[in-house]
Amino acid sequence: MTNIRVRFAPSPTGFLHIGGARTTLFNWLFARHHKGTFVLRIEDTDEVRSTHDSVDAILDSLSWLGLDWDEGPAPGSFDGSGWKEKGPHSPYFQMKRLEFYNKYKDQLLSEGKAYRCYCTKEELDAMRRQAQLEKRPPRYDGRCRTLTDAQRKANEAAGRAASIRFRMPDDGATVVPDLIRGDVSFENKLLQDFVIVKTGGGPTYNFACVVDDHIMEMSHVIRGDEHLPNTPSQIQLYRALGWEHPQFAHLSMILGPDGAKLSKRHGATSVLEYKTQGFLPETMRNYLALLGWSTTDSQQLFEAKELVDRFDLEGCQKNPATFDPVKLLWMNGTYIRKMTPQQLSDAAAPFLKEAGLDAVAPDALSKAVSLEIEKTKLLSEVPKLVDFFFKDAVYDPKAVDKVLKGPVPMQVLQKLGDALKDFSPFTEKPLEERIRKFCADENLKPGQVFHPIRVAVSGRTEGPTLFLMLELLGRDKVIERFELARKQFATAA
RNA sequence: GGCGCGUUCGUCUAGCGGCCCAGGACGCUGCCCUCUCAAGGCAGAGAUCACGGGUUCGAAUCCCGUACGCGCCA
Numbered sequence: 001m002t003n004i005r006v007r008f009a010p011s012p013t014g015f016l017h018i019g020g021a022r023t024t025l026f027n028w029l030f031a032r033h034h035k036g037t038f039v040l041r042i043e044d045t046d047e048v049r050s051t052h053d054s055v056d057a058i059l060d061s062l063s064w065l066g067l068d069w070d071e072g073p074a075p076g077s078f079d080g081s082g083w084k085e086k087g088p089h090s091p092y093f094q095m096k097r098l099e100f101y102n103k104y105k106d107q108l109l110s111e112g113k114a115y116r117c118y119c120t121k122e123e124l125d126a127m128r129r130q131a132q133l134e135k136r137p138p139r140y141d142g143r144c145r146t147l148t149d150a151q152r153k154a155n156e157a158a159g160r161a162a163s164i165r166f167r168m169p170d171d172g173a174t175v176v177p178d179l180i181r182g183d184v185s186f187e188n189k190l191l192q193d194f195v196i197v198k199t200g201g202g203p204t205y206n207f208a209c210v211v212d213d214h215i216m217e218m219s220h221v222i223r224g225d226e227h228l229p230n231t232p233s234q235i236q237l238y239r240a241l242g243w244e245h246p247q248f249a250h251l252s253m254i255l256g257p258d259g260a261k262l263s264k265r266h267g268a269t270s271v272l273e274y275k276t277q278g279f280l281p282e283t284m285r286n287y288l289a290l291l292g293w294s295t296t297d298s299q300q301l302f303e304a305k306e307l308v309d310r311f312d313l314e315g316c317q318k319n320p321a322t323f324d325p326v327k328l329l330w331m332n333g334t335y336i337r338k339m340t341p342q343q344l345s346d347a348a349a350p351f352l353k354e355a356g357l358d359a360v361a362p363d364a365l366s367k368a369v370s371l372e373i374e375k376t377k378l379l380s381e382v383p384k385l386v387d388f389f390f391k392d393a394v395y396d397p398k399a400v401d402k403v404l405k406g407p408v409p410m411q412v413l414q415k416l417g418d419a420l421k422d423f424s425p426f427t428e429k430p431l432e433e434r435i436r437k438f439c440a441d442e443n444l445k446p447g448q449v450f451h452p453i454r455v456a457v458s459g460r461t462e463g464p465t466l467f468l469m470l471e472l473l474g475r476d477k478v479i480e481r482f483e484l485a486r487k488q489f490a491t492a493a
Numbered sequence: 494g495g496c497g498c499g500u501u502c503g504u505c506u507a508g509c510g511g512c513c514c515a516g517g518a519c520g521c522u523g524c525c526c527u528c529u530c531a532a533g534g535c536a537g538a539g540a541u542c543a544c545g546g547g548u549u550c551g552a553a554u555c556c557c558g559u560a561c562g563c564g565c566c567a
Binding site: 128131132139181184185186187190191192194224225226227228229230250252253255257259260261287290291292294295296297298299300301317318319320321322323324326327328329330331333337372373374375376403432446447449450451453454455460461462463464465466467 | 494496497498499504505508516518519520529530531532533563567
C-alpha cells in the first residue's frame with residue numbers, strides 16, 4: 001500500500017470557518033489513523049484577496065484545534081517576508097511555486113493538449129449571452145483551438161493577452177471514482193476547455209491544485225462537496241500530463257439552521273470565535289467529527305485517541321448536515337465536567353483575567369470552581385459563576401424580591417448572624433448541623449432559612465451547595481454580607 | 494438554464510432485503526434525587542423512512558420517475 005498523504009489547502013482570504021475546519025479535521029484524522037502524512041498548502045493565487053493575516057489566522061485556528069501538520073508553514077514564524085516551512089516539498093505557498101505551473105503549462109502547450117486563447121472578456125461575455133439566448137449551455141466554443149501561427153502572431157501584434165486553455169475531449173464521459181459517493185459520471189461534451197493559466201500569467205485553481213497534488217504525492221484528496229463538479233476536469237488534466245490521479249473523497253457540506261450553506265449571517269462561523277466564546281478545542285473536534293461522520297453504534301463522545309482510531313471514510317455521510325449550536329453547547333459541558341477544577345481554572349484563565357479575577361489565589365479559585373464545575377458549559381461563564389466569592393455580591397433584584405423580602409428573612413439573618421459570629425470551626429458539616437438546629441429552634445422550615453442565606457451571601461438564588469459555599473466564603477464575609485443585606489433590604493419589607 | 498449531489502424523529506444520525514409498525518444522541522415533557530441552579534437516574538412524546546410506480550414471498554434498504562433542497566458552471 002502506498003503511503004497515505006493528504007492535505008488541507010486553504011485560500012488565505014479570511015479566517016478559517018467551520019466548514020474548513022471540518023474538512024481539515026477529516027483529513028487530519030484520516031492521516032493520523034493511517035499513520036500517514038498531513039500537509040498544509042496555502043493556495044494564495046488570488047493575489048488580490050490573499051493576506052498575511054489570513055494565513056496567520058488559519059495557522060492559529062488549526063493550532064488551537066490541535067490539528068498539527070507534518071509539512072507546511074510553521075505557525076507564528078512570519079518574519080515580514082514569509083514563513084518558515086518544514087517538509088520536502090517546500091515551498092508550500094502556491095505563489096512561490098509558479099515555476100512548476102509554467103513547466104507543465106509549456107509541456108501541455110507543446111504537446112497540443114492546451115492552447116492559447118486570445119478572446120477578450122467582452123467576447124466571452126457575448127458568447128455566453130448568445131448561448132443563453134439559444135438555450136444552450138454557456139460553454140466556451142473552442143474558437144481559438146485551431147488558430148494558425150499567423151493568426152496567433154496577429155493577435156499578439158494587436159497586443160492581445162492570451163490565456164491558456166486546456167483542450168477537453170469532445171466525446172465520452174469522465175468518471176470520478178469517489179470513495180464516499182461511488183462512481184460519478186460526467187459527459188465530456190458538457191465540460192469546457194477551461195482556463196489553466198490566466199492572461200496575467202497566474203495559474204487557475206484547477207491547474208495549480210492538480211500540479212501540486214501530484215508533485216506533493218497526495219494519495220487522497222478529501223475536500224468539500226462543492227469541488228465534485230471540478231473533479232472531471234482535473235482528472236482530464238492528470239491524464240493529459242501522464243499522471244495517476246489521487247483517490248477522491250467529497251465530503252457533504254455543513255448547513256446553517258435555515259438549510260443554506262453555513263455562512264456569516266448564521267452567526268459565528270470563524271473557528272476562533274468559538275475559542276472566544278469559551279468552547280474547548282476537544283469539543284470542537286468531537287462535534288465537528290459528528291457532522292458528516294458516524295460509527296455504526298452512533299457513539300457521541302470520543303476521546304481524542306478514539307477518534308483517530310475509529311475514523312474512516314466509510315462512516316462519512318453523503319447528505320449535508322445542519323450545524324446545531326445547542327448540541328455543541330451540551331457537548332462542551334460534558335468535556336468541562338471531565339476536567340479537574342485546576343484544569344478548568346487554567347483553561348478559563350483568559351476569561352478570569354478579563355473579569356479582573358486573575359489575582360485570586362489559585363487554591364481558592366480552584367475550590368470555588370470545583371463548586372460550579374457541573375453547571376459550566378462555557379469557559380467564559382466561569383468568572384460570573386465564582387465572582388461573588390472574591391468580589392462584593394451583586395444583588396439580583398428578582399432574587400431579593402422573592403427571598404429576602406418580609407420580616408422572617410430579616411430575622412433569620414439577624415439571629416443567625418449572631419449565632420454564627422463566634423462559631424467555629426466554620427466548615428461544612430458543623431455549619432450544616434448548627435444551621436439545621438437553628439431551624440428547629442426557631443421552628444422554621446429549612447427552606448425558610450437556607451434561601452435567605454444563599455441570597456444574602458451571593459446575591460442570587462442559584463449557586464453552589466450551601467454549606468460548602470459558606471465554608472469557602474469564610475466567617476467574616478458571611479457575617480458581613482448578612483449585615484449588609486439586612487441594612488440594604490430591611491426597608492423593602 | 495445545463496450538469497451533479499442529496500432526501501430516515503425539530504437537529505445529528507444507526508440501518509446496507511427479513512432481527513425495524515425503525516435504534517442511539519441533542520433538544521423537549523414528566524417523575525425521582527435535592528438547600529437553589531445544575532449534574533445524574535428513570536419514563537415519555539416525537540419519523541406513514543420526500544412522493545409515485547415497479548422488482549421480490551418480503552423494501553427504509555434494489556430499479557425507474559416526480560418533487561423539493563443544495564452545489565458547480567456561468
